Amino acid sequence: MPEIHLGVLAVLGICIAGGIAGAWIFQKFHVPQVVGYIVIGVLIGDTGFGLLHPADIEALQSFNNFALGLIGFLVGGELSGSIFKKYGKQFTAILIGEGIAAFMLVGITSTLILYAVCNDWIISAAAGIVFGAIASATDPASTIDVLWEYRSAGVLTTAIVAIVALDDALAMTLYGLGTSVATILVQGQGGGDHSILLTLLHTFVELGGAILLGVICGFVLDYMMKYLPQNEKRLGMSIGMLLVCIGLAIAFKMDLILATMAVGIVLINRAPNRSKKLFETVRSFATPIYIIFFVLVGARLSIGSMPLWVWGLVASYVLMRSLGKWAGAYWGGSISKAEKPVRDYLGMAIFAQGGVAVGLSIVASHNLHHIEIMEGMRLSDLIIFTVTATTLCVQLIGPAFAKLAIKKAGEIGRNVTEEDVMAELDVAAVVDTGIVPLHEGTPLNTVVQHFAEQDTFVYPVVSNDGKIIGVLTFEMLKELLIDRDTWQWLVVGDVMQPVRHRLSSKMNLAEALQEMINNQVEALPVVESDENEKLIGVLDQRAARRSVGAELVRRKTAAA
Structure with missing residues (x-):
């Protein structure tokens, strides 16, 4: 079989692509990725298929x-x-x-x-x-x-x-x-x-x-x-x-x-x-x-x-x-x-x-x-x-x-960052399940009392048959706070924002938070799954990051 001599760029491409593939295979067997890199090198070197020759390796000595x-x-x-x-x-x-x-x-x-x-x-x-x-x-x-x-x-x-x-x-x-x-x-x-x-x-x-x-x-x-x-x-x-x-x-x-x-x-x-x-x-x-x-x-x-x-x-x-x-x-x-x-x-x-x-x-x-x-x-x-x-x-x-x-x-x-913690968690781990949803026909005077007694600033809104149809935030109520007379005849359905986005409880937390940032929303309702739209709770960005921060502190404290 004639010898194959590849250019430097092809050699580098084979090294990176092959190395990543080898690392992925070995990680599946819980073996460190560096072993996969080395084994791929053996396979494409003179011991294996002969794609890389000593002259090629010598040319990359500076690298x-x-x-x-x-x-x-x-x-x-x-x-x-x-x-x-x-x-x-x-x-x-x-x-x-x-x-x-x-x-x-x-x-x-x-x-x-x-x-x-x-x-x-x-x-x-x-x-x-x-x-x-x-x-x-x-x-x-x-x-x-x-x-x-x-x-x-x-x-x-x-x-x-x-x-x-x-x-x-x-x-x-x-x-x-x-x-x-x-x-x-x-x-x-x-x-x-x-x-x-x-x-x-x-x-x-x-x-x-x-x-x-x-x-x-x-x-x-x-x-x-x-x-x-x-x-x-x-x-x-x-x-x-x-x-x-x-x-x-x-x-x-x-x-x-x-x-x-x-x-x-x-x-x-x-x-x-x-x-x-x-x-x-x-x-x-x-x-x-x-x-x-x-x-x-x-x-x-x-x-x-x-x-x-x-x-x-x-x-x-x-x-x-x-x-x-x-x-x-x-x-x-x-x-x-x-x-x-x-x-x-x-x-x-x-x-x-x-x-x-x-x-x-x-x-x-x-x-x-x-x-x-x-x-x-x-x-x-x-x-x-x-x-x-x-x-x-x-x-x-x-x-x-x-x-x-x-x-x-x-x-x-133990040497983790907030990004590492978020990558390991799904939405279900930090969702607030204690929030009671509001019905679309609930009068605003009752809703104002809800906001006054609770720390939550976002509530999901459900229809009479229990399906999520929107969200109500404290920001939406600001313009109505001055005119108390409207509280008696307005209901949640009149001022809520129709829900355009929702999150699945099985969604990765990092991806969910990034989606909220992209859509410029502080909180979103969370459903059971994409197939089952049963309401689970609400994911609030600030609350989620506090939970992630607490987990990060716990891990670093254990490491110390």
């Missing part, structure tokens, strides 16, 4: 960098200074615990497996150190996507965001040390201290430079936002500043996630009220970009034919890394006296492994490409394949475990 930059920026927006003042000790202990535990367990088991194959302790130990260092990295993108998808909020969610945000720095430090030691081992160098120190210095300069770059861009963006009151212009300026930050980070070989995360941290701490709306706008704008990013992650995961023992190495890597993340996080949470949900469930929420690990494996393969493990297999090929295969596995199971963690902690659905 991937932009997506990672947005993720870093939004993660930074979750990290206010008050959080670190309250939980800083916990975060440090957990971060070190889960990173070192994954490094040790994966490093030791990988060394033993490779020694059984090549019977060389030096090469086995060098590879084990590299695998352990890479295993310490956690993918923030898919983990954060699960938290956003399920509207999670609470102490566990806060800890997850902080840990995945800081994990890159720890992983790069361990990787710098690990690859330096591995290189020294395989080259048989004696004076290694100097090389390790240089590597450490280079790592810290790289991390420090990324933070400094992000802080500078953050201050510039904060200053510019003072003179841009419109949300559209603020969004444009933010995207432009992020692109500058990402481009400079790449040019100077810095961690772009850490740099853009610093931008978000500066904004949320310098101008929390002003930047809150900006982060919400960026998040809504970024949805198609996330979809493309995750589909391309899946398409990149090409799984070829490998010996059986390599699959054993992959299985042990996934198992030991997951065990290390869970046990290390539990240990760190225990010694720092973290809350029970953080101690028990944080480890399972950070299983995902993504772009950082794959990137580190590529760099490691360049440094160790000359080492042959066995005939026909070099250490560089083994590192690339193993990390790619393990990334596929943990990207599929990681989001599911992240969802399980926040579900066990009871934090799903």
